[in-house]
Amino acid sequence: MPRRGLVLLGGLLLLLAGCTRSQGAVQPPVLPSPSRPAVLSASPTPPRAFLPLVMRFDPPTATPTPTATLTPTLTPSPTATPTPLPVTLNFCAALPQGGLPIPDGDFDGLQSALSVDYAGTLLDVNVRLEIAHTWVGDLRAALSHARQDVLLMERPGAAQNPPSGCPGNDVRVVLDDAAPAAVQDSCSETSPALNGTLRPAEPLASFAGLPADGEYLLTVSDLSRPDEGTLTAWCLALTILR
């Protein structure tokens, strides 16, 4: 066979082969199998989204603070009433220069008043008494306040030297119920014959509970002649509860 015939035969064969390929490429549509009905999905699964991986650093979750329990309102305590404290105050009578002369041999004697304007209740009373006098056994003294009378002394030393009492001179005493020695039993040969803190003839506690304010009246008498003198000072130490 000549070379030209071979070329034509080859071309013919290639043409036939091409037709066969194109027929195989046309595929009929695939139909669902009649024995297997199509399932209608109510919620078709959405396509999964692939989110980019992002590292989140959330702040640590704070522990929730428990709700504070409401503290019940406290009923305020009533203000405590301050306890009153007693005070001790001194009051002295204003006497003329040189004192008050005591009438000799006169039971009525002299009166000296002292006014106290400090309100409160008397808890304790002490009396300072200063008298310049010879033969103090002649003397009698009494204190009155709020219609209460207390005999301070009367013829001191009379028990040791009856009936005239202590022959010594001068009085400089504080009369106090708490004193161990009694003025009635005191008598010194040296002045003052009556000296220091002494217990009065009658208890000054009789004034306890009475109002502190008001007038206090001291009566000093010279019960026999001779010998005389003067009242030079007298004071009260009042312990008062307001």
Ligand SMILES: [Ca+2]
């Ligand atoms: Ca006293």
Ligand SMILES: [Ca+2]
């Ligand atoms: Ca006298």
